[in-house]
Amino acid sequence: MTQTLIIAEHDGTTLNPATAKCVACASDLPDTTITVVVIGSDIADVAASAATLEGVSKVLSIDSAANDKPLAAVFAPQVASVAGDYDYVFGPSTTFGKDLMPRVAALLGVNQISDIMAVTGAREFQRPIYAGNAITTVSVKPDYKIVATVRAASYKAVGEQAAVAVEAITSDAALPDHTRFVSVQSGATDRPDLQTAAKVVSGGRALGSEEAFSIIYGLADKLTAAVGASRAAVDAGYVPNELQVGQTGKIIAPELYMAFGISGAIQHLTGIKDAGTIVAINKDEDAPIFEIADIGLVGDLFTVIPEIEAAL
C-alpha cells in the first residue's frame, strides 16, 4: 500500500473543484491511501468538505493565522515537513498548484511531473509537452518521491462519501516573512466559473473593443454559460486576464465551447481540446478553428449572435 498526499486548494471558505479532480487522479493509482492536507486560516469548513470527497481516507488541517493567504514560500516548507511519509504528493495544475508544487519538490530534492493527464502505472504517467502537440509517457524510478501537478481538465471530480476524520496538525517548519500578500483584484461575477462551467462562450480579437465584447456576455447570460476569451482579446484590454483560455491561460473542458471571432491558434486550441462540443463562428472560412470545430458557421459574429438569440 502506498501513501498519497493531496494539497487542497481553497479560498478560505470553499474547496476549489480542482482538489476533487486531484483525488480522481490519485484514485487511478493502484493501492494507495489518499490523505488531503488543507492549509489555511479558519478552515474548518473547507477541511470538512475535503473529508467528504470520495476515496479520501483522512484529512489533515494546518490551521494558522500565518496561512491566511496562499503564499508558496510560506506553504511549501509546511507541505515539505509533512510530505516525508508519502510516496506521492499531488497538487492541482492551477496557478496555486503551479506556484507551490515545484517549490515543494525543490525542498524535497526531487523533480516534479507537471500536468499529469493520465496514470498508466504505479510509477508511470502521461503528460503533454509542446503546448499539447506531443503526449509523453514518463516513468519514474523506484523509491523516488513523486511530486506532481494534476491537469484538472483531464479528470472529472470524484463524488461524495460519508465524512472521514479531520486531524488538526501543526507544522514546525520555519516560516519566512520575506513574502507578503498585498491584494487581489478579481472581476468576480455571478456568472458560472470559467474553469468548471458546463458551457463557455468565448470571444476573440474580432470583438474589437471592451464595449463590443458585451455581446458575448449577453449570449453567455442567455445560455447560463461562463465567458472566455483569446489572448488577443485579453491583451487588447477587452476583458480581464482571468478569462484567457489556452496554453498560458485556463485549460478547460466544458460540454459546450462556442468561439466567436477566434482564429484557432495552436496555443488557444490547447486550452479547449477536452471540450465536449466545439462550435466556431468566424467570417473567414479558412480559419484554422474550423479544422477542429464540431459545428462551424461562416459568418459575421455581430449578425450571427442576435440570430442565435432569436432562435433560442
Add this chain to the structure above:
Amino acid sequence: MDKIIVGLKRVVDYNVRIRVKSDGSGVDTDGVKMSINPFDEIALEEALRIRERGDASEVVVVSIGTSDAQQQLRTGLAMGADRAVLLESAEAIDPLSAAQAMLKLIEEEQPGLVILGKQAIDNDNNQTGQMVAGLWGRPQATFASEIQLADGKATVTREVDAGLETIEVDLPAVITVDLRLNEPRYVKLPDIMKAKKKPLDTRAFSDLGINTDDAFTVTQYAPPEQRSKGVMVDDAASLVAALKEKGLIQ
C-alpha cells in the same frame, strides 16, 4: 541593485508546428527554427528596462544547454544584456539540476534579482524558477504582469486564476514572467555587431559538481488525439437546432 540574472532557454520557435517522430522516440526538431523561449525574451526586456531606468547596473544572461545556445545568448546580448554565461552540456538537463546550476551562479554573482520565464514552451514544465527560489531560500513572485522596485523590495502583480494578485517580496528574489509584462524590443543590426564583442563565458556543466537527476525516463512520445473536423451549418437557426438535438441547450 547591482546585478540581474536572466535565464534564456533555447527552444523550438513558437511558430513551428511540432511533430512526433513516427517511431514514438521523440519530436522532430531537425532543421526547425530555434529561438529564445518567448517568456525569457520578456524576462530579459524587463531586466533591461530596470537597468535603463537606473535600478540595476548589469544584466547577465545565462543559458544551460548545448553550444548552439550561444546563438540565443548572442541575441540576448544584442538586445542589450551586458554579459552572457553558457553552462554547456550535450545532454538535456533536468529542471532540478538546472535550478541547482542557477543557484551556483547566483552564489558567485550575488544578483539582486533573478528573472526567468514562467515556463519553457518545449517541455512546459513551469518549475525552474520556483525551484531556484526554494533552493535559495528566497521569495518567488511567479507569473508576473507588473513589477515595481523600491527600497529593496519588489511589488509584483501576478496573473492568477482569480484575477490579479499583488504581493510584496524582499530582494533578492526570483521573479517569473507572464506574457503581458512587456513587449520585447526588436534587435537592430548594429546591436548584433556590437554584441559580438560582449563577453560570453562558456563553462562545462559537468564542472559544476551537480549530480544530474535520472529519475524520469520518457518511454514514449505520441501525437495528441486529433479532434476531427465536424460539420458546417449554413445559418444560426441550423446551429441552434443542432445544439438542441445534442441536448446542449434547451
